[in-house]
Amino acid sequence: EAGVVQSPRYKIIEKKQPVAFWCNPISGHNTLYWYLQNLGQGPELLIRYENEEAVDDSQLPKDRFSAERLKGVDSTLKIQPAELGDSAVYLCASSHGTYKRDTGELFFGEGSRLTVL
Amino acid sequence: QKEVEQNSGPLSVPEGAIASLNCTYSDRVSQSFFWYRQYSGKSPELIMSIYSNGDKEDGRFTAQLNKASQYVSLLIRDSQPSDSATYLCAVLNTGFQKLVFGTGTRLLVSP
Numbered sequence: 092e093a094g095v096v097q098s099p100r101y102k103i104i105e106k107k108q109p110v111a112f113w114c115n116p117i118s119g120h121n122t123l124y125w126y127l128q129n130l131g132q133g134p135e136l137l138i139r140y141e142n143e144e145a146v147d148d149s150q151l152p153k154d155r156f157s158a159e160r161l162k163g164v165d166s167t168l169k170i171q172p173a174e175l176g177d178s179a180v181y182l183c184a185s186s187h188g189t190y191k192r193d194t195g196e197l198f199f200g201e202g203s204r205l206t207v208l
Numbered sequence: 209q210k211e212v213e214q215n216s217g218p219l220s221v222p223e224g225a226i227a228s229l230n231c232t233y234s235d236r237v238s239q240s241f242f243w244y245r246q247y248s249g250k251s252p253e254l255i256m257s258i259y260s261n262g263d264k265e266d267g268r269f270t271a272q273l274n275k276a277s278q279y280v281s282l283l284i285r286d287s288q289p290s291d292s293a294t295y296l297c298a299v300l301n302t303g304f305q306k307l308v309f310g311t312g313t314r315l316l317v318s319p
Contacts, residue, residue, distance in 0.1 A: 132312075133309030133310050133311050133312055134252065134309050135309070182251055195257065196242070199251035201250070202251050
């Protein structure tokens, strides 16, 4: 079974430029998460989807971040414009669980490491 | 007060010893608790989950939960150099349907 696939693995951009990350979850997983992880910190939730619905986007900085999961399968996270402080690893995860019955058992992709110069 | 607290370490243990990793959480309504392992440069992977008070054993790993003290721990017996990683404690608040991660404890197992 294929795992969670993310791309690109690495991205270097200058500040104020846009960037997009793509994620394809494990087949059959309806719930998809985007997390941000800074060095030496644990993952922090940005947005959670159940199918195509964003069920928790309370931590997503909506002035510059956007996400979509149009067909309830793969997802894209966009930052526009990027700031220096956005340098981090962006992790995508998926799970069997649902919003009302979260299992807490997440399967993570390899992450997309963003460096903003 | 952070929702999930861990000592960042590093925790250094010799090969063959028992490594003890600790985690405290602030929200009493939390129901489910998890340990994720993250190797350097890699993504987290789930290694243990525990839902009720007491111990849960899986091979060399034992998770311990004390809800009254709001305390979760992970014991790794016969530690191996390959266990060297950061161990993330995660707590699921079923009321808010939110999984919160701690900052992780870095474990170093020396040969």
